[in-house]
Amino acid sequence: MKILITGANGMLAKSVKNKLFGNELICTDVEDLDITNLEDVRSFKNKINPNYIINCAAYTAVDKAEEQKDLAEKVNAIGPLNLAIVSKECNAKFIHISTDYVFNGNLDTNKVYLETDLTDPVTVYGFTKDLGEKNVINNCDNYYILRTAWLYGDGNNFVRTMLKFGKEKEEVSVVSDQHGSPTYAEDLADIIKQIIEKQIPYGLYHTTNTGFTTWYDFTKKIYELEKIDCKVNPVSSEEFVRPAKRPKNSKLSKDKILSQGIYIPSWEDGLKRYLEVERR
Numbered sequence: 278m279k280i281l282i283t284g285a286n287g288m289l290a291k292s293v294k295n296k297l298f299g300n301e302l303i304c305t306d307v308e309d310l311d312i313t314n315l316e317d318v319r320s321f322k323n324k325i326n327p328n329y330i331i332n333c334a335a336y337t338a339v340d341k342a343e344e345q346k347d348l349a350e351k352v353n354a355i356g357p358l359n360l361a362i363v364s365k366e367c368n369a370k371f372i373h374i375s376t377d378y379v380f381n382g383n384l385d386t387n388k389v390y391l392e393t394d395l396t397d398p399v400t401v402y403g404f405t406k407d408l409g410e411k412n413v414i415n416n417c418d419n420y421y422i423l424r425t426a427w428l429y430g431d432g433n434n435f436v437r438t439m440l441k442f443g444k445e446k447e448e449v450s451v452v453s454d455q456h457g458s459p460t461y462a463e464d465l466a467d468i469i470k471q472i473i474e475k476q477i478p479y480g481l482y483h484t485t486n487t488g489f490t491t492w493y494d495f496t497k498k499i500y501e502l503e504k505i506d507c508k509v510n511p512v513s514s515e516e517f518v519r520p521a522k523r524p525k526n527s528k529l530s531k532d533k534i535l536s537q538g539i540y541i542p543s544w545e546d547g548l549k550r551y552l553e554v555e556r557r
């Protein structure tokens with residue numbers, strides 16, 4: 278299987294490359310292939326003629342995006358548009374990664390978001406990712422859009438930050454009213470591998486680790502597992518204002534993907550395995 282992976286130096290892409298080892302992988306970052314340039318994307322596609330395109334490239338600086346709308350839109354909306362167009366041209370299957378930020382996050386936290394729920398982004402990042410999804414849906418047929426959330430892996434992420442703080446500080450304050458599923462990049466990469474192997478029906482799927490928590494309880498779990506003696510103080514979103522509003526409810530239902538026989542570990546299980554790797 279010939280697979281093009283874009284954004285190949287990014288956090289998720291590193292795990293995808295590991296999981297798909299054994300296939301013919303063509304891995305590109307922005308220096309090799311800028312996904313915002315249709316002619317470059319097309320001529321690259323003509324050269325390699327892939328069976329799959331996996332788009333791990335994105336503009337992911339959620340706060341900075343509020344001031345860099347044009348760049349965020351180019352990467353998160355035009356990039357996937359270009360990749361959707363060329364995957365249709367060469368009959369490749371297109372796997373595109375999206376986010377919980379396509380929702381406004383105001384759903385009651387006792388409820389979960391379904392793939393059929395209407396999107397309503399409230400941040401520039403969310404708006405551009407939502408546009409990216411629509412561009413994929415409207416420009417190719419053989420697509421998988423995988424919405425994920427709270428991703429951590431081999432790159433800067435929340436777990437690494439909290440481990441650092443836990444060793445340096447006596448107490449930390451963490452938001453306790455935002456709910457979601459921490460997702461280990463290795464587990465999302467494994468979901469991608471299973472999708473390719475099982476060839477499940479095309480479409481939009483929510484793909485995070487299973488189970489839900491808050492950033493506060495997630496932090497407490499990290500410290501418990503690492504035996505870090507640092508007090509965790511719960512704070513509200515209102516006390517911890519950021520340039521881009523964070524969704525209070527990022528709970529994505531996994532029923533659709535699970536019903537296709539895809540195995541997904543719990544977020545606690547993913548965290549335990551990640552910490553083992555980080556300890557080495």
Ligand SMILES: NC(=O)c1ccc[n+]([C@@H]2O[C@H](COP(=O)([O-])OP(=O)(O)OC[C@H]3O[C@@H](n4cnc5c(N)ncnc54)[C@H](OP(=O)(O)O)[C@@H]3O)[C@@H](O)[C@H]2O)c1
Nearest residue numbers: 284286287288289307311312334335337374376425426428
């Ligand atoms: N991280 C999260 O918590 C999270 C949550 C939900 C969804 N997601 C989604 O998951 C996916 C993977 O995220 P990630 O955290 O792995 O992202 P990441 O680590 O920020 O990696 C993105 C990669 O894309 C590259 N890139 C940027 N502009 C490009 C362009 N024009 N052409 C080609 N490559 C370009 C970046 O290169 P440079 O570094 O050189 O710019 C970087 O290597 C994204 O679609 C993201 O929206 C992430």
